[in-house]
Amino acid sequence: MTGTLTIAGLGPGSEAMVTPEVSQALAEATDVIGYIPYVARVAERPGLTLHPSDNRVELDRALLALDLAAKGAQVVVVSSGDPGVFAMASAVFEALEANPEYTDTDIRVLPGITAMLAAAAAAGAPLGHDFCAINLSDNLKPWEMIENRLRMAARGDFAMAFYNPRSKSRPEGFEKTLSILREECEGTRLITFARAVSTPDQAIHTVTLSEATPDMADMRTVVIVGNSATRRVGRYVYTPRSAS
Amino acid sequence: MTGTLTIAGLGPGSEAMVTPEVSQALAEATDVIGYIPYVARVAERPGLTLHPSDNRVELDRALLALDLAAKGAQVVVVSSGDPGVFAMASAVFEALEANPEYTDTDIRVLPGITAMLAAAAAAGAPLGHDFCAINLSDNLKPWEMIENRLRMAARGDFAMAFYNPRSKSRPEGFEKTLSILREECEGTRLITFARAVSTPDQAIHTVTLSEATPDMADMRTVVIVGNSATRRVGRYVYTPRSAS
Missing domain, CATH: 3.30.950.10 (Tetrapyrrole methylase, C-terminal domain)
Incomplete structure (x- = not known):
């Protein structure tokens, strides 16, 4: 199966503000990557591996996401709010630019309600x-x-x-x-x-x-x-x- | 029943970007008010009255919403995107300021994915x-x-x-x-x-x-x-x- 990388916004905190497309992406994920408190918002289930990481390691997190997607995983990188506003989307594209071997990765950004x-x-x-x-x-x-x-x-x-x-x-x-x-x-x-x-x-x-x-x-x-x-x-x- | 006025953002177009709290508000509404193409996104059902109106009549629309809420209706004013970004929320508060008899209206703003x-x-x-x-x-x-x-x-x-x-x-x-x-x-x-x-x-x-x-x-x-x-x-x- 071809791997994919989805960068998804969880909104500011309330589950009632999580968009259906983000919920769907999480339901289909094999791997969820993000800052500890954001990954903690994702329910555990069989077939899903959670990869929580500490603050200020955004590029490591982005590289892990690109690498898992290259190996065929359905990866979701979660951000609070909107991933394109002071969050993980730019970090993933920075990592992509620095690591051209991942250029063909299928990347999607799903917006969220920003704070x-x-x-x-x-x-x-x-x-x-x-x-x-x-x-x-x-x-x-x-x-x-x-x-x-x-x-x-x-x-x-x-x-x-x-x-x-x-x-x-x-x-x-x-x-x-x-x-x-x-x-x-x-x-x-x-x-x-x-x-x-x-x-x-x-x-x-x-x-x-x-x-x-x-x-x-x-x-x-x-x-x-x-x-x-x-x-x-x-x-x-x-x-x-x-x-x- | 006490009337309420909810100003809700429908997001930019895709139903997969409508938040659950906005869907919930629409499901409970008795009256939906907004610009014609946005009201057209709301499904008709018994007990719901749709009030589509033309562009550039934002203050008339806001006054209708305040008036219906004062009479006990569950009113939802719909905007495309986010209602607080170049959309209906400011128009409703302008109408509220100009018509102090509606000061006690129970108003909620529900954010949406802005364009x-x-x-x-x-x-x-x-x-x-x-x-x-x-x-x-x-x-x-x-x-x-x-x-x-x-x-x-x-x-x-x-x-x-x-x-x-x-x-x-x-x-x-x-x-x-x-x-x-x-x-x-x-x-x-x-x-x-x-x-x-x-x-x-x-x-x-x-x-x-x-x-x-x-x-x-x-x-x-x-x-x-x-x-x-x-x-x-x-x-x-x-x-x-x-x-x-």
Whole structure:
């Protein structure tokens, strides 16, 4: 049997947000590969081998996936959210580029509900106008690039969604982000902290930029910064479709 | 029975991308409201009233939804893709703000697979690094705002996804967009035109900025512009996770 490699998005946490095509791919898999907590969401069954691995070994994981597919396995690499948004899809293509012997692999990417869109839905519609998605981790890019993107996004009056705002190894990054936003935006700008979206631990909390503090975010939080027109209505936060 | 208003995303077209929670909401609805082609995706059944309406009447549609929910109906407003991305969620909150008598409405937003992420998955992973989503329609915002956002996005070296790139009433907008991109980016920059993603008509086509022409996009197309590091590997287009 010809091997295949499917890179699938499990959505942010709730099983009710997993698309039927992703469930189908998992039902047909012989091997599931991914970060430990994501693989833990896949039910064990006869004929399926689970390959959980630690964080920060994305390229090893991608190579294992390419190798198993080359040997005839039906491989599914799982990501949280959408695999194409700060997740495993780019890592697999990086590994493919570096290892041309796998060029003929049959690769499919199956999209998922990415965290910022589940967070926006839980808050109302803060991303209802033009917006940017920015990964605040500086593991793979220089901080200067992040700073420039924050300033350009603010000067374009984009709403913004931040992934990986804060970790134990980078406690200062989100504090610097808030400082830059305070230079570029008015203090009444609305910021939504969405933690553990779509799970039983979900917590959604909206404050102004003046009120925001670095400890409001952790690695399970997606942060959404409104544009200059973002406002509250009742318990919701939304960005109107028009400019003001 | 207390009325409810659910704003649900149907994804880009394939039923295999409709989340279980959206299917569940449709199964429990008494009234489904939306743009004609999206309502046509919902199966008729006894006890369900379909309310299809034309394009550009988003606020009328939102008011009908609020009114039916206030009268006790289980209302689902359907959008293509994700309702929070250039779709009905913001329109409902605008209507809620303008009509405070509906403030107590029980509103839920259910996310969906938005077109740019389905398009990115079909192409590979061109949005695998920081990116912007920009609606190129100038129905609700001045062209100068769009131009500024394009320039800021380019100067931040964001990848970009364009919704509504071109319509019969705005044939020149996408031509102007390509001109701005040519001023800001190198000619080898990769651009993916993704038409009718996830439907039987799907067509994915990647060219360089130098090769791109306005007629490559229509209203069923999502356009994805890579960042300066976006590249091809085999038949895929992807943006690496690192900066270069």
